[in-house]
Amino acid sequence: MITRRDFFKIAAASGALASVGQIVEAKSTIQSAVPDEGFCHEGARKIPVIAEVDLVVAGGSSRAIAAAAAAAKAGSRVYLVGYMPYLGEDICGSHLYEREAGEKLQTALARKLFPGKNFPTPLHIKKTLEDELIDNNVQFLYSSYVTNVLTDPSGKPAGVVIANRSGRQAIRCKAIIDATHNASVAGLSGAERKPFTAGTQEFCYTVVGNTKKEAPEIILAEELSQPIKVGEKSYPVTRYTFRLPLKDDSYASLAEAEQIIRSRTWDIEQVDSSDLLWYIPKQTIDSEKAYNGNPVSLRKLPMQAFKSKNIANLWVLGPCAEIPRELATQVMRPVPALFIGEMMGETVAGQIKDIPVPAQATVRQLKVNASNYGQTGELLSPLRPSLQKGFVDSPSGALPILGSYDVVVMGGGTAGASAGISAAKQGANTLVLEYLHGLGGLSTLGMIGVYWDGFRGGYTAHILRTRKKTAKFG
Numbered sequence: 001m002i003t004r005r006d007f008f009k010i011a012a013a014s015g016a017l018a019s020v021g022q023i024v025e026a027k028s029t030i031q032s033a034v035p036d037e038g039f040c041h042e043g044a045r046k047i048p049v050i051a052e053v054d055l056v057v058a059g060g061s062s063r064a065i066a067a068a069a070a071a072a073k074a075g076s077r078v079y080l081v082g083y084m085p086y087l088g089e090d091i092c093g094s095h096l097y098e099r100e101a102g103e104k105l106q107t108a109l110a111r112k113l114f115p116g117k118n119f120p121t122p123l124h125i126k127k128t129l130e131d132e133l134i135d136n137n138v139q140f141l142y143s144s145y146v147t148n149v150l151t152d153p154s155g156k157p158a159g160v161v162i163a164n165r166s167g168r169q170a171i172r173c174k175a176i177i178d179a180t181h182n183a184s185v186a187g188l189s190g191a192e193r194k195p196f197t198a199g200t201q202e203f204c205y206t207v208v209g210n211t212k213k214e215a216p217e218i219i220l221a222e223e224l225s226q227p228i229k230v231g232e233k234s235y236p237v238t239r240y241t242f243r244l245p246l247k248d249d250s251y252a253s254l255a256e257a258e259q260i261i262r263s264r265t266w267d268i269e270q271v272d273s274s275d276l277l278w279y280i281p282k283q284t285i286d287s288e289k290a291y292n293g294n295p296v297s298l299r300k301l302p303m304q305a306f307k308s309k310n311i312a313n314l315w316v317l318g319p320c321a322e323i324p325r326e327l328a329t330q331v332m333r334p335v336p337a338l339f340i341g342e343m344m345g346e347t348v349a350g351q352i353k354d355i356p357v358p359a360q361a362t363v364r365q366l367k368v369n370a371s372n373y374g375q376t377g378e379l380l381s382p383l384r385p386s387l388q389k390g391f392v393d394s395p396s397g398a399l400p401i402l403g404s405y406d407v408v409v410m411g412g413g414t415a416g417a418s419a420g421i422s423a424a425k426q427g428a429n430t431l432v433l434e435y436l437h438g439l440g441g442l443s444t445l446g447m448i449g450v451y452w453d454g455f456r457g458g459y460t461a462h463i464l465r466t467r468k469k470t471a472k473f474g
Helices: 004-014 016-020 023-030 062-073 090-093 108-113 122-135 184-189 249-264 324-330 333-351 414-425 458-473
Strands: 036-044 045-052 055-058 078-081 140-141 145-151 157-164 167-171 175-178 199-208 218-223 228-230 233-235 239-246 314-316 391-394 399-401 409-410 432-433
Touching: 045 055, 055 062, 055 157, 055 184, 055 333, 062 078, 062 090, 062 108, 062 122, 062 167, 062 175, 062 333, 108 333, 122 199, 145 167, 145 184, 157 175, 167 391, 184 228, 184 314, 199 249, 324 333, 399 409, 409 414, 414 432
Parallel strands: 045 167, 055 078, 055 175, 078 140, 175 314, 409 432
Antiparallel strands: 036 399, 045 391, 145 157, 157 167, 199 239, 218 239, 228 233
């Protein structure tokens, strides 16, 4: 969509033909003035600041909590931003409750999380990690995503912007530990990384309660040694390894792979499954110094392999660190990763101890000539008045456009999923956006499967028909 402003830009650029004199150069000049339809314009605004700390840890995995607590013990003020509605996403979200042979509980937190021979329960993991943060005075939020980074006048990281159900807020800091699985915060910061190569990717996915499945994409199906027991019932636990093609590292490609995996393994007897896929990305960041060895102990792993080469005060605590992929497969499991997290927390706290929090910070924005589809609105207020610590400027920028639809349904619960189905049945190009890992809300993930006095028509009838059909033929 070309606005009046864009028209004048193009007209002015066209006049350059007379002076440039070369068609190729003229095309390049005009191209820079034409809006990029893959982005929409975002106007300038102010983001409320809710905290000023020394260190932000992005991600709610057990290794992230280990790093945050270790940094706090070393004297840093720490804020942790968890993406899931709970902590321990690597253990609870991916069903990594077992310890492999040779995995030693080298830290106090590891021994708390895995206290005996039996698998720990999800509640034990989540409460233990919460207590670790609370006991060490680490501030933290659930269900919050880092959407932008703040930078100081020299371009160094100076904080993050997060989004949650209260809107967007900013946290100012000296340094960032990116403990996300795909180093997404490093990407927002402009950290350089190895180019993606299309090919196959292995994913691990765990299912509780049904029989083993077979499919061309499944290369391994292993029943774990300990079933899940609920009261008098015992359910088998099967971990699948899938090998699937991955054309790029976009969220859409990963979501497509996840849908295939869930479809291949589900039947009506299933009682639980992984919230998240477990895999080791092929891409790594460009670090201060790549590590290509095989250490005799985790303590020998150099922290330079986890630190961004081109972005100051940014560390990657995850499988995108510049270490061999085989090594990442071993050390990014929860038990060894807890040790690495503690090492990193202590290291970072020591390195930033005498660095001041940047006096000025602004939101880092994409430099794209975006189309002006209209003003983007959002909530911009602090979580609560007591947390108000001023504002940071977010200059004009651009938002990537994921798609164009007739109907967008916000929320895929019992009502949202039925609304999306109905709209699609009427021929509308429909998108349903759901925060959790499945549709159906209370009737599926909420495990409320009986409608005592509820309406049994509409979407309820659709679910019941599907269940009966699956039970008969599945």
